[in-house]
Amino acid sequence: MRVFVISFLVKSLGAILVPGSGAGPQNRTQWRLIMSEKLPLLFIPGLSCNRGLWENQLNYFDDCAETWVAPLPEFDDLGRIAEAILAEAPAQFAAVGLSMGGYICFEMYKRAPERFLKMALMSTSVSADDPALARRRRLMVRRARSHGILKTWREAMERMVHPERAQDTQFLDKLVRKTFEVGAEAFCKHQIAMAGRPDYSSVAASVTCPTTILAGEGDVATPVACHREIANLIPHASFNVIPNAGHLPPLEAPDLVNMHLENWLFEHRFAIAAE
Structure with a gap:
């Protein structure tokens, strides 16, 4: 049919x-x-x-x-x-x-x-x-709460983009501003969620x-x-x-x-x- x-x-x-x-x-x-x-x-x-x-x-x-x-x-x-x-x-x-x-x-x-x-x-x-990545997520959570979310995420941002964009400060700064809009608590909670996923x-x-x-x-x-x-x-x-x-x-x-x-x-x- x-x-x-x-x-x-x-x-x-x-x-x-x-x-x-x-x-x-x-x-x-x-x-x-x-x-x-x-x-x-x-x-x-x-x-x-x-x-x-x-x-x-x-x-x-x-x-x-x-x-x-x-x-x-x-x-x-x-x-x-x-x-x-x-x-x-x-x-x-x-x-x-x-x-x-x-x-x-x-x-x-x-x-x-x-x-x-x-x-x-x-x-x-x-x-x-894997255990190493889960530990790294939890370390980022602790660092975000002690040093601030924007600094923490900015340090990690270069590995999130293509190598040709790794030094594109204008593009990276735009990404950091998106993190500011989402907020530190969401960042921390979601890192924990991903570390525990099946x-x-x-x-x-x-x-x-x-x-x-x-x-x-x-x-x-x-x-x-x-x-x-x-x-x-x-x-x-x-x-x-x-x-x-x-x-x-x-x-x-x-x-x-x-x-x-x-x-x-x-x-x-x-x-x-x-x-």
Whole structure:
């Protein structure tokens, strides 16, 4: 029945939607005219990030998706954060998670897989922190409380971006200001939450919604190998490496991120409409 419905929709448009074929809707404007409702697109930030992390994506997709940015409550448990987001999020959504936002995606999927239409993950991992990394997080928490959050995060910021941006003081200062907006308590609580997170390999293997994985080519915090592992676990996931980007591709390479997210968001759109 579902195949018939999709076939009818495609034939009614007079086009077979094969990626790269040149047939069918080729851009967001055409998709927008075909679909009667915008797809809810939920962006989940990473540590010490907020709406500003997704500024380029929010502007780009505003005309063709119903964009949401998840708040990150000051909890020291990722499961509680996931539950708080699910309590207020749309009934169903396409989720985009970066870094800690990726871990939260897994926690949300574990609780409510039926609410995910699609999933995009970047700068993240399925692995739990090893003892050394967990200790380093707790040390950063102590240092943030004794020396201040901005100084602590500024010292760590250089390894969060591509090496070519490591000395770009204007760009790094912009990131530090985002940390100021989020606040010290959120930084500390979220570091503790990540230090105690479980391994998400089994959750990733259970994902059935269309998924894409984006890795920054110069990401030191979560190297490309971490993303390839996720892509191998999630059935039929697509995988792309973003050149000249580190741990923050939405800010470092916004045009490429937008292109990959657009391909992911509108691929198989008829299948979603026919559910």
